[in-house]
Amino acid sequence: MSDSPAAPSRTKASSVKAALAGVSPVPGAPKPDAIFIGDSITRSFGGLAAVDVSHLEVQRGSITALIGPNGAGKTTFFNVITGFDPPNTGTWSFEGSSLAGTPAYKVAREGMIRTFQLTKVLNKLTVLENMRLGAQGQSGEGLFRALIPALWRKQEDEITARALGMLEQFNLIHVKDEFAGSLSGGQRKLLEMARAMMSNPSMLMLDEPMAGVNPALTQSLLEHIKELRETGITIFFVEHDMDMVRDISDWVIVMAQGSIIAEGPPSDVMRNPAVIDAYLGDHHDVALTESGESLTDSNVSPTKSEES
Amino acid sequence: MDWLTVFQNSLTQMIGVSAIIYCLAALGLNIQFGYTGLLNFGQAGFAAIGAYAIAVTVATLGWPLWLALFFGILGAIIFALLLGIPTLRLRADYLAIVTIAAAEIIRQVARAVSLNDYFGGSDGISGKYAADWYALNPLPVGIDTALIRFSRNDLWVVINGWTLVAVIVLITWLLMRSPWGRVLKSIREDEDAVRSLGKNVYLYKMQALTLGGVIGAFAGVIFAVAAQSVQPDNYSTTLTFFAYAVLILGGAARVFGPVVGSMIFWFLLVFVGQALNNAVKAGYISSSILRPDQVGQIQFMLVGLGLMALMIYRPQGIFGDEKELALDER
Numbered sequence: 250m251s252d253s254p255a256a257p258s259r260t261k262a263s264s265v266k267a268a269l270a271g272v273s274p275v276p277g278a279p280k281p282d283a284i285f286i287g288d289s290i291t292r293s294f295g296g297l298a299a300v301d302v303s304h305l306e307v308q309r310g311s312i313t314a315l316i317g318p319n320g321a322g323k324t325t326f327f328n329v330i331t332g333f334d335p336p337n338t339g340t341w342s343f344e345g346s347s348l349a350g351t352p353a354y355k356v357a358r359e360g361m362i363r364t365f366q367l368t369k370v371l372n373k374l375t376v377l378e379n380m381r382l383g384a385q386g387q388s389g390e391g392l393f394r395a396l397i398p399a400l401w402r403k404q405e406d407e408i409t410a411r412a413l414g415m416l417e418q419f420n421l422i423h424v425k426d427e428f429a430g431s432l433s434g435g436q437r438k439l440l441e442m443a444r445a446m447m448s449n450p451s452m453l454m455l456d457e458p459m460a461g462v463n464p465a466l467t468q469s470l471l472e473h474i475k476e477l478r479e480t481g482i483t484i485f486f487v488e489h490d491m492d493m494v495r496d497i498s499d500w501v502i503v504m505a506q507g508s509i510i511a512e513g514p515p516s517d518v519m520r521n522p523a524v525i526d527a528y529l530g531d532h533h534d535v536a537l538t539e540s541g542e543s544l545t546d547s548n549v550s551p552t553k554s555e556e557s
Numbered sequence: 558m559d560w561l562t563v564f565q566n567s568l569t570q571m572i573g574v575s576a577i578i579y580c581l582a583a584l585g586l587n588i589q590f591g592y593t594g595l596l597n598f599g600q601a602g603f604a605a606i607g608a609y610a611i612a613v614t615v616a617t618l619g620w621p622l623w624l625a626l627f628f629g630i631l632g633a634i635i636f637a638l639l640l641g642i643p644t645l646r647l648r649a650d651y652l653a654i655v656t657i658a659a660a661e662i663i664r665q666v667a668r669a670v671s672l673n674d675y676f677g678g679s680d681g682i683s684g685k686y687a688a689d690w691y692a693l694n695p696l697p698v699g700i701d702t703a704l705i706r707f708s709r710n711d712l713w714v715v716i717n718g719w720t721l722v723a724v725i726v727l728i729t730w731l732l733m734r735s736p737w738g739r740v741l742k743s744i745r746e747d748e749d750a751v752r753s754l755g756k757n758v759y760l761y762k763m764q765a766l767t768l769g770g771v772i773g774a775f776a777g778v779i780f781a782v783a784a785q786s787v788q789p790d791n792y793s794t795t796l797t798f799f800a801y802a803v804l805i806l807g808g809a810a811r812v813f814g815p816v817v818g819s820m821i822f823w824f825l826l827v828f829v830g831q832a833l834n835n836a837v838k839a840g841y842i843s844s845s846i847l848r849p850d851q852v853g854q855i856q857f858m859l860v861g862l863g864l865m866a867l868m869i870y871r872p873q874g875i876f877g878d879e880k881e882l883a884l885d886e887r
Contacts, residue, residue, distance in 0.1 A: 357755035395737035430884035
């Protein structure tokens, strides 16, 4: 990468850091310029309260990580706020407009575009067609206008040009005519992210973008996420591996058993006893290294990073 | 044994009225199932609506044919909405159950004794209700060659039928290379992904179900006009499953799949039946093995066997793309 895009990158990242410096690291902390605000969002399955979030704000332009052990309710929370899963209670707003009860496709049109934990590429469409689908406001997507190519041809060409540029950026240009189903797991993650970017989101919501991706590609994914932030969009992502989060996020929100138990800059959160408890259970101070098997399960890896 | 007649009959049926009817039904299913992934098992219901709209409007009410056609289309749209509103938000299998039941409801209502005055019960409605349309036939005579043979009226139906097929194929082709078609194919692959990109999946599924249903109604219209009669039992689930066989034979999600599929299907069906019949009559097959009245069953068994072989050795159908199918196994 040349120096010129890197230069504003520092200003974007640092301005967000500066804005978040004054925020007190407590659960539900108000942010100076919140793009997303949620209140008393609950979702239960039978007797189990999967999500019980009393207040949550996401700073505009930040990379905010939502972490927590397996089963903490992170993905369910994502599903609820993007309209894929109805909540039991709760209100939330995005860019000032209320989105509670809004169907998923309208949430996406508002600029909240999500990806999925189990990558959802459209297998029998080519990579380029996957990308084209992401573009919003296509006149050729109406049944009757679709019959007259003259009405959408020009827009289609513009979308294609943009898609090709985006594929270049995500290192997928060489597979543009392949079926998406023939891509590797990591490439699918990239494609899904690139396709989401075709929608011009103001907040990109990534559900475990690094899951199942090899370490080399993880690095490039992290770089992509950082670059995306420089275009001015907010990134809100779910992850359960703390190590991934430390490097790129400006702010970390920790969920456990459905509720937010901690918030703060990554370095602070990692040291928070409540967080360590949530990840390791109450007995973490006893024989940390000997209980190796439970450690790999919980994915917090003070010992793992030392081993590697 | 008269091979020439066997071939003549087979070739005639290959491009005959039945092939057109099943081709139209399969063209509708292609939009619903092939492109959008909607399991509509009630295509016979849509066809019945088209057929009865013609028969009831013209024969019972005495209104003009063009109005009957309009009612047929309108009826198919209403039927699609009735089926779609409760089920399209649910998983795909629910639509399959609801459509198969709804099509049977239509058939049972049509053959109900208490509605005899309107629908003619199990005998259906017959009469010269398409006479005005046949009067438009400019052809002086039918066609009678060594390869095909049509009566004057049948030829008129066949020409118009295939023209209709051509128009629908053209529309399908235009739609499926448009962004609209792209959304449909994406819904077939993963509707949540499409939703997450800001597309109203429900609306698209409804459009696909309706459009495919209207095309299915045209199958019934051709059936009613060609036969000059409608019988409820022609619109049983068999019609739907034959249409599926035609679609899968030709290759789902291929514009020409239903056209070639129905031609091959009808050629095979008639050829096997006629050949067996002739062979039994000529004594090539001893009547201790096969009696003439058993030919009908054996005919379907053999065609079924052929379809099975096709699914084993060419599961993507005639036009399908092997590479595309291989993606399913990943």
